[in-house]
Amino acid sequence: MISPRYHREKPQRYRLEAGKCDACGEVHFPPRKVCRKCFTEDFTTVNLPRRGKVVTYTTIWIPPAQFESMKPYVVAIVELENGVRLTAMVAEAPPDEVKIGTEVEIIFRRMQTDPVWEVLQYGYKARVIPT
Numbered sequence: 001m002i003s004p005r006y007h008r009e010k011p012q013r014y015r016l017e018a019g020k021c022d023a024c025g026e027v028h029f030p031p032r033k034v035c036r037k038c039f040t041e042d043f044t045t046v047n048l049p050r051r052g053k054v055v056t057y058t059t060i061w062i063p064p065a066q067f068e069s070m071k072p073y074v075v076a077i078v079e080l081e082n083g084v085r086l087t088a089m090v091a092e093a094p095p096d097e098v099k100i101g102t103e104v105e106i107i108f109r110r111m112q113t114d115p116v117w118e119v120l121q122y123g124y125k126a127r128v129i130p131t
């Protein structure tokens, strides 16, 4: 089932859009209505940098049914070049390729095929940058 939240977040999923507070400059991803630092409600939409580093990660051995074919896979918290952190599945990498500090870039990939609606859902994932 595709949640209403999924549709609401579509632009940011496709373009990695974040909200930068006009008052204090804090960058929120996903965007928020009110700044968590200064409570201002005025934001400018900014695109996040694509590159970042793995802060921490975990390997998923027993995934939910829709991700069964991808196991085992790594889910990482990535800190982007501007300090914003996001959680992303690491695509196309065996678990032993991902370490704390591994450089990654954010890419767009098919996340899952909804079994009921047969809709392909796309979202962002992280990919290891070859060294």
Ligand SMILES: [Zn+2]
Pocket (backbone or CB within 6 Å): 021, 022, 023, 024, 025, 026, 035, 036, 037, 038, 039, 040
């Ligand atoms: Zn603010």
